Amino acid sequence: MSILDVRQLGKAYRQYPSELHRILGWFGLGRAPVSEHWVLQDVSFSIAPGEAVGIVGQNGAGKSTLLKLITGTQFPSTGSVAIHGRVSAILELGMGFNQDLTGRENAFHTAGLMGFSRDVVQEHMPDMEAFAEIGEYFDQPVRTYSSGMQMRVAFAVATAFRPEILIIDEALSVGDAYFQHKSFNRIREFQEQGTTLLLVSHDHQAVRSVCNRAILLEKGRLLKEGNPNEIVDFYNALIAEKEGDDSTIRLETLGDGTVRTISGTGEATVISIQLLDTKGRLLEIVGVGDTVTLYIKVKVNAFISRLVLGYMLRDRLGKSIFGTNTHLLGRELENVQAGKLIDFRFTFVANMGPGSYSLSTALHSTRTHLENNYEWRELAHVFEVANLRHAEFEGCNWMEPSIEIR
Amino acid sequence: MAVWRFRHFILSSILNDFKLRFIRSGLGALWGVIHPLMQVLIFAFILSHVMANKLPGIDNPYSYAIYLMAGTLCWSLFAEVMQRSLTLFIDNGNLLKKIAFPRISLPVITAGGVLLNNLLLLVSVLFIFVVLGHFPSIHLLWLPLLIALTLALGLGAGLVLGVLNVFLRDIGQFVPILLQFVYWFTPVVYMATIIPEHYRQWLALNPMYTMVEAYHDVLVFGRMPDWWGLLPVALLAMVLLGLAMILFRKASPEMVDML
Numbered sequence: 001m002s003i004l005d006v007r008q009l010g011k012a013y014r015q016y017p018s019e020l021h022r023i024l025g026w027f028g029l030g031r032a033p034v035s036e037h038w039v040l041q042d043v044s045f046s047i048a049p050g051e052a053v054g055i056v057g058q059n060g061a062g063k064s065t066l067l068k069l070i071t072g073t074q075f076p077s078t079g080s081v082a083i084h085g086r087v088s089a090i091l092e093l094g095m096g097f098n099q100d101l102t103g104r105e106n107a108f109h110t111a112g113l114m115g116f117s118r119d120v121v122q123e124h125m126p127d128m129e130a131f132a133e134i135g136e137y138f139d140q141p142v143r144t145y146s147s148g149m150q151m152r153v154a155f156a157v158a159t160a161f162r163p164e165i166l167i168i169d170e171a172l173s174v175g176d177a178y179f180q181h182k183s184f185n186r187i188r189e190f191q192e193q194g195t196t197l198l199l200v201s202h203d204h205q206a207v208r209s210v211c212n213r214a215i216l217l218e219k220g221r222l223l224k225e226g227n228p229n230e231i232v233d234f235y236n237a238l239i240a241e242k243e244g245d246d247s248t249i250r251l252e253t254l255g256d257g258t259v260r261t262i263s264g265t266g267e268a269t270v271i272s273i274q275l276l277d278t279k280g281r282l283l284e285i286v287g288v289g290d291t292v293t294l295y296i297k298v299k300v301n302a303f304i305s306r307l308v309l310g311y312m313l314r315d316r317l318g319k320s321i322f323g324t325n326t327h328l329l330g331r332e333l334e335n336v337q338a339g340k341l342i343d344f345r346f347t348f349v350a351n352m353g354p355g356s357y358s359l360s361t362a363l364h365s366t367r368t369h370l371e372n373n374y375e376w377r378e379l380a381h382v383f384e385v386a387n388l389r390h391a392e393f394e395g396c397n398w399m400e401p402s403i404e405i406r
Numbered sequence: 407m408a409v410w411r412f413r414h415f416i417l418s419s420i421l422n423d424f425k426l427r428f429i430r431s432g433l434g435a436l437w438g439v440i441h442p443l444m445q446v447l448i449f450a451f452i453l454s455h456v457m458a459n460k461l462p463g464i465d466n467p468y469s470y471a472i473y474l475m476a477g478t479l480c481w482s483l484f485a486e487v488m489q490r491s492l493t494l495f496i497d498n499g500n501l502l503k504k505i506a507f508p509r510i511s512l513p514v515i516t517a518g519g520v521l522l523n524n525l526l527l528l529v530s531v532l533f534i535f536v537v538l539g540h541f542p543s544i545h546l547l548w549l550p551l552l553i554a555l556t557l558a559l560g561l562g563a564g565l566v567l568g569v570l571n572v573f574l575r576d577i578g579q580f581v582p583i584l585l586q587f588v589y590w591f592t593p594v595v596y597m598a599t600i601i602p603e604h605y606r607q608w609l610a611l612n613p614m615y616t617m618v619e620a621y622h623d624v625l626v627f628g629r630m631p632d633w634w635g636l637l638p639v640a641l642l643a644m645v646l647l648g649l650a651m652i653l654f655r656k657a658s659p660e661m662v663d664m665l
Contacts, residue, residue, distance in 0.1 A: 013663055014660075019573040019574050020574070022573060022660065023570065023573060023574075023657075026653075026656035026657065027656070068503075071505075071506050072506035073502065073503055073504060073505065073506050073662060074503075074662050074663065075658065075659035075660075075662070077659075087506075089505075089506070091504050091505075096500070096501055096504065096505060098422065098426065100426055100429050100430060101422060101425075101426070101429075105422065108418060109415070109418055109419070109422060112412070112414050112415030112418050112419075113415050113501075113505055113507050114507075115411055115412060115415070115507070116414070117414050118414045118418070121414075141429075
C-alpha cells in the first residue's frame with residue numbers, strides 16, 4: 001500500500017496564437033496551441049508510508065513543478081497524482097504572511113488556510129510560539145521581523161500539526177544553524193512517528209542523511225531512482241560530465257551490492273588505493289588516532305597540462321568528513337606526459353570516530369572537478385576505523401581532551 | 407463542503423482585512439463610508455437646486471440628498487464587489503501558486519468583505535436619514551433581499567471578467583471605464599423621469615437601473631419594489647454566477663500557470 005502514487009505525470013505550458021484561442025479552447029473551439037513546452041514528462045513513482053524520498057536534479061529539471069503538482073497548486077497536463085493522507089507543504093517559507101499583522105495573527109491565518117479550526121489552532125498556539133522562539137516579537141507586526149524570524153514562525157506553523165506527507169522545497173537551507181538543527185530534529189521526529197517525507201534539496205548531505213531513497217530528475221524526466229548515495233553520486237558525475245563532451249559514466253557493482261560511480265574523460269585514472277601504516281604495511285582496520293598514509297597510484301593516459309588529485313572521506317551515511325586536493329595543498333603537477341605513473345602519498349592522523357568510511361577520488365585540472373574532469377571515482381576505497389587504543393567515546397571525531405578537576 | 411470546512415479561514419480573512427484597514431490608517435474602514443458620503447455631499451451641494459423640484463412623492467427639504475444616498479448605497483456595493491472580483495485571482499496569485507486550498511474561499515471572502523463595508527455604509531445612511539427627519543417605512547425589510555441581489559449581480563459579472571482578466575489583462579483596464587459608463591446610465595445622481603420617454607425604455611436594459619430604482623422604492627419612497635421588474639435581474643445574476651463557475655472550472659488548470 002502506497003501513500004503517494006504518481007503516474008505518467010506530465011506538465012506542459014501551451015502557447016496559443018492569442019489568449020482568446022486559449023479561452024475558446026476550453027469549450028472545444030479555437031485553434032490548436034502553436035507550441036507546447038513540456039517541463040515534466042512521464043514521471044511515475046510511488047512512495048510507501050514512512051519513506052523519506054529526496055528529489056535531486058539541476059535547476060529547471062522539474063523538481064519544483066513536480067512538488068507543486070503533488071501539493072495540488074498546479075494541475076497536471078497528463079497523468080495523475082493519488083494521495084492518501086494529509087499533505088503539508090513548505091514550498092516557500094514566510095509566503096502568505098501579511099506584513100502588518102503580528103506573528104500570532106499570521107499563524108492563526110495560515111493554520112486556517114491549512115484547514116484547521118480556530119479551537120484546534122488555539123490549542124496548538126503555545127507550541128508554535130515556543131518552537132519559533134522569537135520571544136516578544138511574536139506579537140509584533142511581521143514587517144519588523146528579520147527574514148530568519150519570519151522563517152522560524154512559518155516553519156513552526158507548517159509543522160505544528162504532523163501531516164501524513166511532508167513536502168519540503170529547499171526550505172531547510174535558510175535560517176541560522178541553531179534553527180536548522182531544530183527543524184531537522186522535528187522532521188526526524190515526524191519521520192519516527194510515520195510521516196512520509198518528500199524533500200527537494202541542493203544540499204546533498206541532507207538527502208544522503210535524511211532520505212532512504214532518491215529520485216533524479218533530468219530535463220523533466222525521471223532519469224534514475226534508488227539508494228540516495230548512489231543517486232547523488234550519479235548526479236555529481238552527471239554534472240561533471242556536462243563539462244567534457246567525451247566523458248562517460250560507468251557504474252560498477254561492488255561485492256556487497258553497493259554501486260560505485262566512475263565518470264570522466266579518462267586522460268588520467270586511479271589504478272590503486274591503499275591505506276598504509278607508518279611502517280608502510282597495508283592496513284585492514286585503522287585505529288582511532290593512528291597516523292596513516294593514503295597511497296594513491298595514478299596512471300596518466302594522455303598529455304595533461306595541469307593535474308590535480310583530490311580525495312573526500314565520507315562516513316557511512318555519505319556525509320563528508322574531510323576533503324582536500326593537491327591544488328589546495330599547493331602541489332598541482334604541470335605538463336604531465338602520457339604513460340606516466342604517479343604515486344601520491346597523503347599522511348594524516350586518523351582522528352575519526354569508529355565506523356565504516358569511504359573514500360572518493362577526483363582527477364581534474366583546477367580547484368574543482370567541474371572543469372576537465374579526468375576521473376571521478378565514488379566509493380573508490382572503503383575501510384573501517386576502530387577504537388583500539390583510546391577510552392570509549394561518542395561521535396565522528398576524536399578530540400582528546402586534557403582534563404582538570406578542582 | 408469546502409466552504410464550510412474553511413469557514414474559520416474565511417471568517418478570519420474577512421476580519422483581518424477589516425482590521426488591517428484600521429492598522430494602516432487611523433479611520434480605517436470608516437473611509438469606506440466617508441468616500442461615498444462625501445460624494446453624496448458634493449453632488450447634493452452642486453445639484454440640489456437643479457434637482458430638488460423634480461423629486462415628486464417625497465416631502466422632505468433634503469429629499470435630493472436622501473435620494474442620492476439610497477442610490478449610492480446600491481451602486482457602491484455593486485461597483486466595489488465588481489472591482490474586487492475583477493482582480494481577485496491576480497491579487498491572490500502568490501497564494502494560489504504556493505498553497506493548495508479550496509479556491510471557492512476567495513470569492514466568498516471578497517463578497518463577505520464588501521458586504522461588511524456596505525453594512526457600515528447602510529448603518530451610517532440610515533442614521534443620517536433619521537437625523538434629516540426621514541424615517542424609512544416597513545418596506546425597509548425588503549432591503550436584505552435587494553442587497554443579496556446586488557451582491558450576486560456584481561459578483562457574477564466581476565468573476566466572469568475576473569477569470570478572463572487572468573488571461574486577457576486588457577479587461578482589467580477596460581472594466582473601470584465600463585463602470586463609469588454604467589454609472590451615468592444609472593439614475594443615481596439624476597431621476598429617471600428627466601430622461602425623455604422614448605430613450606427611457608433603453609435604460610431598462612441596464613440591470614443596475616432596475617436595482618437602483620428598487621433601492622429608491624424601499625429607502626426613499628417607502629413602497630414595495632417592482633418584483634416583476636427585478637425577476638430578469640435575478641435571473642441574470644444567476645446566469646452570470648453559473649457562467650463564472652463554469653469558466654473558473656475550465657480555466658483552473660491553466661490559471662496558476664498564467665499568474
